[in-house]
Amino acid sequence: MTGQDWIEKDFYAALGVPKDADDAAVKKAYRKLARKYHPDQNPGDAAAEAKFKEIGEAYAVLSDPEQRQQYDAVRTMAGGGARFAAGPGGGGNGFEDVFGSMFGGGAGPNVRYSQAGYGGAGGGFEDILSQMLGGQGGARTGRPAGFGAPPQQRGADVAARASLPFRAAVEGSTVDLTVDGRKLTVRIPAGVNDGQKIKIPGRGRPGVGGGPAGDLVVTVHVEPHPVYTLDGADLRMTVPVTFGEAALGTTIEVPTIDGKHVRVKVPSGTPSGRVLRVKGRGISTKKGAGDLLVTVQVVVPQKLTKQAKEALEAFTAASDHDDVRAELARRAAQ
Numbered sequence: 001m002t003g004q005d006w007i008e009k010d011f012y013a014a015l016g017v018p019k020d021a022d023d024a025a026v027k028k029a030y031r032k033l034a035r036k037y038h039p040d041q042n043p044g045d046a047a048a049e050a051k052f053k054e055i056g057e058a059y060a061v062l063s064d065p066e067q068r069q070q071y072d073a074v075r076t077m078a079g080g081g082a083r084f085a086a087g088p089g090g091g092g093n094g095f096e097d098v099f100g101s102m103f104g105g106g107a108g109p110n111v112r113y114s115q116a117g118y119g120g121a122g123g124g125f126e127d128i129l130s131q132m133l134g135g136q137g138g139a140r141t142g143r144p145a146g147f148g149a150p151p152q153q154r155g156a157d158v159a160a161r162a163s164l165p166f167r168a169a170v171e172g173s174t175v176d177l178t179v180d181g182r183k184l185t186v187r188i189p190a191g192v193n194d195g196q197k198i199k200i201p202g203r204g205r206p207g208v209g210g211g212p213a214g215d216l217v218v219t220v221h222v223e224p225h226p227v228y229t230l231d232g233a234d235l236r237m238t239v240p241v242t243f244g245e246a247a248l249g250t251t252i253e254v255p256t257i258d259g260k261h262v263r264v265k266v267p268s269g270t271p272s273g274r275v276l277r278v279k280g281r282g283i284s285t286k287k288g289a290g291d292l293l294v295t296v297q298v299v300v301p302q303k304l305t306k307q308a309k310e311a312l313e314a315f316t317a318a319s320d321h322d323d324v325r326a327e328l329a330r331r332a333a334q
Helices: 003-008 011-015 023-037 046-062 065-077 095-102 125-132 166-171 243-248 306-318 326-332
Strands: 158-164 173-179 182-188 197-200 216-222 229-231 234-242 250-255 261-266 275-278 292-299
Touching (some): 011 023, 158 166, 166 216, 182 197, 234 250, 243 292, 261 292
Antiparallel strands (some): 229 234, 250 261, 275 292
């Protein structure tokens, strides 16, 4: 975007807001128009696409306080948008008169301001205006003059949130989102974890001056499951076993996320809290399958029959009577 574009284009009119509109009003107007003219809503409509780019350029300038201040200053100096030119016979409120008055009023109709810089190099009034407003001038930087603004700007990223049932997160799914008034369908890959961010390139706000669009960044919330939890590509679950099964060892069947069952060996003497790993029975992703991590929970019976109580007392009497808490006192004293 050149300096002449700033002079000729009325960004306030493009967004349909007054010049004294605050940031909230500018943002609201942009979102409304972006929803109306977005290419996704108007496939094959060249006029809508051009309008969408126009409002994108306008919003990029008016949403930036520094650029907006520079734009307002340039438009005021240019009289609201007229192209700089000398009037007929040297007497017309043109580029010469504007700069003549700014630099002492002595320029008059006989002074000519050229678009070419010294020695015929590019530059001219856009460089002069750029320097006045804090820029460096196009001819000296090797880029089109734009009053300090780059000729291209990448569009801003847009944040969104999505909530998924646990099984949909495991298997992968699509979600429908409304972003800046646009309806988008986003693919969520299998194995996404709670709080994970998914980046969708090019689906954010449009760029300016041919710059690339920003990205859409979706933060995913995964609803909890009564049995399973996600840990990367692994699935975790807790399985209860009896005291006898943990002490003597056994083989148990546990359910898997795909509705099947897998046999898991519990070694003798397994304590509560030990994790048993079942290879390849976790989440299937592009990088491979995770594992199923089974945490053993030894269940202590709340009520005992007379026969069970007698058997347990006999077991206790036959034990070695080792003090299982002996190490606890020693470590606590450290």
